Amino acid sequence: MKLNRRSFIKSAAATSAIAAAGSIFPGISFANWKRQDGSIGQVTWKKTPCRFCGTGCGLLVGVMGDRAVAVKGDPNCSVNKGLCCVKGYHSIQALYGKDRITKAKVRKGGKMVEVPIAEALDLVAAKLQETRKKYGKDSVAIYGSGQWTIPDGYVASKLFKGCLGTNNVEANARLCMASAVTGFFTTFGIDEPMGCYEDIEHADVFVTWGNNMAEMHPVLFSRMLASRKRRGNVTIIDFATRTTRTSQAADKSIIFRPNTDLAVANAICYEIIRNDWVNWDFVEKHTTFHKGKTNIGYGTEDHFSFKDKPESITFEEYKEFLKDYTPEKVEKISGVSARDIKYLASLYGDPTKKCTSFWCMGMNQHVRGTWINNLVYNIHLLTGKISTPGNSPFSLTGQPSACGTVREVGTLTHKLPHGVVMNEHDRKLAAEIWDVPVSNIDPKPTYHTVEMFRALDRGDIRFMWIQVTNPMITMPNLNRYRNGALKEDRFIVVSDVYPTPTTDVADVILPATFWIEQEGMFGNSERRTQHFERIVPGPGETMSDTWQIIEVARRLGFQKQFPWSEENYIEKIWEEYRRFHNNPKHNMAPYKVLKARSGVQWPFVNGKETRWRFNAKYDPACKPGTDFDFYGKKDGKAWIWARPYEPAAESPDKEYDFWLNTGRVIEHWHTGSLTRRIPVLHRAVPESYVEINPEDAAELGIVNGEKVRIISRRGSVVMKASINGRGVPPRGMVFVPFFDESYKINEVTLDAFCPISKQPDYKKCAVRLEKA
Ligand SMILES: Nc1nc2c(c(=O)[nH]1)N[C@H]1C(S)=C(S)[C@@H](COP(=O)(O)OP(=O)(O)OC[C@H]3O[C@@H](n4cnc5c(=O)[nH]c(N)nc54)[C@H](O)[C@@H]3O)O[C@H]1N2
Ligand SMILES: Nc1nc2c(c(=O)[nH]1)N[C@H]1C(S)=C(S)[C@@H](COP(=O)(O)OP(=O)(O)OC[C@H]3O[C@@H](n4cnc5c(=O)[nH]c(N)nc54)[C@H](O)[C@@H]3O)O[C@H]1N2
Numbered sequence: 001m002k003l004n005r006r007s008f009i010k011s012a013a014a015t016s017a018i019a020a021a022g023s024i025f026p027g028i029s030f031a032n033w034k035r036q037d038g039s040i041g042q043v044t045w046k047k048t049p050c051r052f053c054g055t056g057c058g059l060l061v062g063v064m065g066d067r068a069v070a071v072k073g074d075p076n077c078s079v080n081k082g083l084c085c086v087k088g089y090h091s092i093q094a095l096y097g098k099d100r101i102t103k104a105k106v107r108k109g110g111k112m113v114e115v116p117i118a119e120a121l122d123l124v125a126a127k128l129q130e131t132r133k134k135y136g137k138d139s140v141a142i143y144g145s146g147q148w149t150i151p152d153g154y155v156a157s158k159l160f161k162g163c164l165g166t167n168n169v170e171a172n173a174r175l176c177m178a179s180a181v182t183g184f185f186t187t188f189g190i191d192e193p194m195g196c197y198e199d200i201e202h203a204d205v206f207v208t209w210g211n212n213m214a215e216m217h218p219v220l221f222s223r224m225l226a227s228r229k230r231r232g233n234v235t236i237i238d239f240a241t242r243t244t245r246t247s248q249a250a251d252k253s254i255i256f257r258p259n260t261d262l263a264v265a266n267a268i269c270y271e272i273i274r275n276d277w278v279n280w281d282f283v284e285k286h287t288t289f290h291k292g293k294t295n296i297g298y299g300t301e302d303h304f305s306f307k308d309k310p311e312s313i314t315f316e317e318y319k320e321f322l323k324d325y326t327p328e329k330v331e332k333i334s335g336v337s338a339r340d341i342k343y344l345a346s347l348y349g350d351p352t353k354k355c356t357s358f359w360c361m362g363m364n365q366h367v368r369g370t371w372i373n374n375l376v377y378n379i380h381l382l383t384g385k386i387s388t389p390g391n392s393p394f395s396l397t398g399q400p401s402a403c404g405t406v407r408e409v410g411t412l413t414h415k416l417p418h419g420v421v422m423n424e425h426d427r428k429l430a431a432e433i434w435d436v437p438v439s440n441i442d443p444k445p446t447y448h449t450v451e452m453f454r455a456l457d458r459g460d461i462r463f464m465w466i467q468v469t470n471p472m473i474t475m476p477n478l479n480r481y482r483n484g485a486l487k488e489d490r491f492i493v494v495s496d497v498y499p500t501p502t503t504d505v506a507d508v509i510l511p512a513t514f515w516i517e518q519e520g521m522f523g524n525s526e527r528r529t530q531h532f533e534r535i536v537p538g539p540g541e542t543m544s545d546t547w548q549i550i551e552v553a554r555r556l557g558f559q560k561q562f563p564w565s566e567e568n569y570i571e572k573i574w575e576e577y578r579r580f581h582n583n584p585k586h587n588m589a590p591y592k593v594l595k596a597r598s599g600v601q602w603p604f605v606n607g608k609e610t611r612w613r614f615n616a617k618y619d620p621a622c623k624p625g626t627d628f629d630f631y632g633k634k635d636g637k638a639w640i641w642a643r644p645y646e647p648a649a650e651s652p653d654k655e656y657d658f659w660l661n662t663g664r665v666i667e668h669w670h671t672g673s674l675t676r677r678i679p680v681l682h683r684a685v686p687e688s689y690v691e692i693n694p695e696d697a698a699e700l701g702i703v704n705g706e707k708v709r710i711i712s713r714r715g716s717v718v719m720k721a722s723i724n725g726r727g728v729p730p731r732g733m734v735f736v737p738f739f740d741e742s743y744k745i746n747e748v749t750l751d752a753f754c755p756i757s758k759q760p761d762y763k764k765c766a767v768r769l770e771k772a
């Protein structure tokens, strides 16, 4: 049909109302919409969440024929209200990299050869079965991702935990969100944040606790700056170990020594009590005081295990504990002046100011990650600044479905959908919904991620299926784990969309559909579930990660548990999964509602989303007659924890005299497998580098762009120096982003972790520098 301009406008308006609303927003188009004959191709706009960060912006993708050609922000999505960052705007280009994996490959005689996907799936099922027979049920494992869709994670858990009876299910979110989870559990007895992004419109004070939000959650950061501009009298403090773009936009930047945030958080509480800024009414009604074990180790040895032993204490004992954390004492530990500590305390302590704290990997990738989460909650609990608009201790997620797939579905060794394997009631519910005998579900967790790769190295695990993650770049102390994966008689299956160092170690590579080439759901930082439909077809023999698992499950004889048809399996899986959450604390929206809206927040009760949890005004799960109810704990009271300062696992010394800190840049996504295939983003930052403080560089005689060798006890990397670039580390620290697979900085990092969450600390180890 030939479309003239008038009929194009008419038909576009008819196809989609959101498109009309969206057209006033800027976007980016990657195709010429005009056909050769001068007519205009018809573009249909479809909604989807962005597939990059945990902010969860709503996008509208413009489709012409079967190709995605344009992107703009979805004005109907409350997260971003039409705005995106560079990754969102260019995201669809990641669909069309020249070297997409479109065919399955299997290793034959040491070489990878293309085979029909059905043959590859036969081999995966056969190997899985053979390994179980030979080495036992816990010799097979699946390692997934916070970039898994909710259905991906759900079927993985159902197959491995429910049908195969092994708790060898983990996901890269262990490297990312585990400390947030244990932080929530220890303080509130329940996972997931109480606040929502609307807090940004209400808070008077924002403190970023080592969260480079300007680059990592750019749209939320813009919302925060816009809120400051609109309302005036808003203060943003960047509390971090390195100067970043976030520090530059903040009203004040405070730099502390690595790991000493523990001491500063305690000093803030000390000051709040000393000045009697405590909200006594709140504290007496809604909190209790506890301490746990100390000197808890760092987990660097095999088979490390740790169990905390909480004891309740009185307020007086807690106050006594804080005596070691006067601002003057903490100044010596942290390098933060007593004046700045008192200033921070006065902001949190001022009863007229609403305070929101944001954090992400600075606090989670921390050998005391659980503790520092606890300590920041302490500040909000002592002042009662929690669960009300603008008062929020806000743990941000990194990946688009870290919450949705890993925390809510529970794709970690100890978890079940909103439950744990250790709990009989949770096992019974899972067995009933999954239609498996309850004896199938093992009550004992097996391996957390680092230990899972150690088990692969030892040979306790022999078969591992890796989906939507690139561990051969992102595991800490990488040499150790790559050597393990390459050992004889290990069978590695990798589902990916592009070749990576992880597909290099695979015995089978399965071609996956990417993002909008399949239907799915993600869950973002503010408990928002976001549905997307299949918008464009996947190339070649690509298959969704969910469907790959279903195919293998059926080959293993689990047709009854995986009965769905290709037409509507996502809807069926969602409705089955929803049964796990059938209560006011967790209820999820029905499929139809999800499909119609740009995200729905849970708990979704009686047709309404819950914005602030634990506050009876907003949360229907609170006991009637209460104002606040922390219902994760039996008595409805949150725990204030006495947790001491303890140093990092490895600190600089005479031989290795610098801290190595690692992280990210705004243009790139993790290992760069997607963003390095987006030309604009690749050109913007084509190569990784090491940031050095200008004075250190001068002392070492290193100039900008010169090659430097970074050496730790585990490995070394040579890369170019960046001096006074985008970020500036303090003296004695270097920083390296990990997006460039040519420079494996994780060969240098340390695999120490928080003994409670088992999340590795990628932010701290000791290195020395040499001119290369
Ligand atoms: N552009 C882009 N955005 C992303 C991602 C990406 O790859 N690219 N990834 C997403 C994911 S999965 C994640 S997890 C997030 C990460 O988001 P962030 O955590 O914001 O980013 P990182 O660069 O990992 O960490 C940087 C911060 O760690 C802090 N830090 C270092 N040591 C310490 C310490 O001892 N204590 C404290 N409190 N802070 C410390 C530094 O001060 C610095 O601000 O980003 C998400 N967003
Ligand atoms: N040094 C250092 N290391 C770190 C961190 C750090 O701060 N410093 N941070 C840690 C954190 S917080 C995180 S979250 C991890 C991230 O670590 P990873 O998850 O390992 O990194 P990604 O690059 O996101 O890997 C995702 C992979 O999935 C592929 N992929 C994308 N979409 C699909 C799909 O739909 N299906 C399939 N099958 N594959 C797909 C991509 O091509 C890519 O290879 O890194 C951790 N490692």
Ligand code: SF4
Residues within 6 Å of the ligand: 050, 051, 052, 053, 054, 055, 056, 057, 080, 083, 084, 085, 086, 087, 088, 089, 216, 217, 218, 219, 220
């Ligand atoms: S802020 Fe995050 S979710 Fe939003 S467009 Fe950027 S990468 Fe995507």
Ligand SMILES: [Mo]
Residues within 6 Å of the ligand: 175, 176, 177, 398, 399
């Ligand atoms: Mo992450």
